[in-house]
Amino acid sequence: MTTDRTHLPLVLTRELRDLADTRHQHARAALSGSEVRVGRGAYISRGEWDELGDLDRYRLRLVAFARTRKHSPLFSHQSAAVLHGNPLIGAVPDRIHVTVGSTSGGRSARGVVAHSREVGFEDIVEMDGLRSTSALRTAIDLAATAPRADAVVAADHLVRNGSPRLALLEAWLRAQPMRGHRRAQEVIAFADARAESPLESVSRVSMHTGGVPQPALQVPYSDSAGLIGRVDFAWPALGMVGEADGDAKYLNADLRGGRSAERVVLDEKVGEDRLRALGLRVVRWRWSTAIDPTALAGHLAAAGLPVDHRIGWGDCCA
Template identity: 45%
Template sequence: MTSTRDRTGPAPLLTPALLRARGEDVDGLARGARQGALHRVRRGVYCPASSWDAADEAHRHLLRVQAAAGALQDPVFSHRSAAAVWGLPLIGPWPRDVEVVAPSSSGGRSAPGVRRRTAAPVPTPVLSRGLPVTDLSRTVVDLACTEPFAAAVVAADHALGRLGLDLDAARAVLASRGSARGVRRAREVLAFADGRSESPGESLSRVRMREVGAPVPVLQQELRDGEGFVARVDFWWAEHRLVGEFDGRLKYRADGPRDRRSVEERVWAEKRREDRIRSHGVRVIRWTWQDALDPDAMRRVLGAAGLLRLGPGRRAR
């Protein structure tokens, strides 16, 4: 097995073998689950109920992968399970079953809690978070072939911008699949992916712009005036003198970014930033997750700003 960056994984899960090694009562696992102190991740594998309750869906799936890794023989986690291990964001719910690659000769037979996807040959896994997964390029290509376009772009953008995805390597993986199902869409995903998108919401917004025929914006544009730097904005349409900002609200949360300023200070700083942008005759439009998830809502936001009059394919300058 080859390895790659071996990032720190989730805390160890509780199993009978672990308790025996500690000299503790194995029956305490089932008792703890009955009493609500433990959560059963899969048969014979538990975690503290408080940890499960506090985890988001991505981390819960990661715990399922970790639990399955100790129960399956030589697993190679793939698709959405590999995405959870790599830390790739997805749009939509995370699956309850973990996904692994199995030899084509197995017929893709699945088992409770496990979905097997066939391949010939089974790829050599790499280690990420100490778990055997498909490498980053293959994971992105697998998602691009099987997930909806928007979800695949969100994952690909993140892999490019945050994890150093090698696009040439991803294209080589895709080329090896010939004309298999999903390849055409995957080519479009790789061609559209852009690591400058700094959040899943920005990536989804780009997809919506493509769908409704808005002109292509410049991403992460720096705006300057005679006094110097003004702002770096999410989206910029120069000929419209228009700034677009995806408002995910994370930056306003007290437990959001690593920003020691109070929520009030951050809101005030954002207002001053936007006022300075507008003072130079630049318009600013904002939209939220609710807008980005709804193509019709996004069309209304962009249409109200006059962006749908130029037709599809126009690129901002």
């Protein structure tokens, strides 16, 4: 559940009007543990803070940062990704990312990364009173600067939710000149709307890096009893299919479609048996394997899939 971060009782010391309520009192309260210092001159009660998850705590930090600055900051990169609700790999960002004009002279400071570049008005949006780069521009910035897996997760999420690749290319053009433009172009080419989860996106990146043959995505299989289902990855010519197993499909009730976790496991077992009856080899892996290209390539090779770094992936990664 996401908290409305704009209506939390955030105390800003610069707005204090009661002479009995001073910044020193709030500083002492933070030292004693009854309050939490969210940012420079911004505090919240310990009880309110403890009720927030990591993402909402980070969002509150963005609110505190914006409300304690003379000019409204433009959040970008990982910070904008959080504001847009993009899926994340690993931990919530530990630093705040803002973009400043290329001639503004802005500098990074402790806990804040200032990216010096120009952003046109068409790539700026406002969400809950906070200025941010648009979803498209955010994906381009991440594609140019973030680790490849993080960048592909963001790009896949965007095209899966209805943004055409052409829109990404147009945002890329508006962002020029920019460092990492070639990396960003490659991520745009690699993006695929058929990736249904961050785990599938990360798996695809690791396959490409690890020399695994290019898979087909979301391939349906049927037998005499009807549709078995769609598999995450398939190598039809090699008689192999792959499934990336995340915890969410067992633990998240919304993804189970009214079934119990035990029922999900049993249904998968039946489906896998039907796939094997078609003569297919079925291989599964989890996050710990997917995130490591060498581990995933070795896992697939052990299941019989040839691994060769000399084999390209066609036009997707040109």
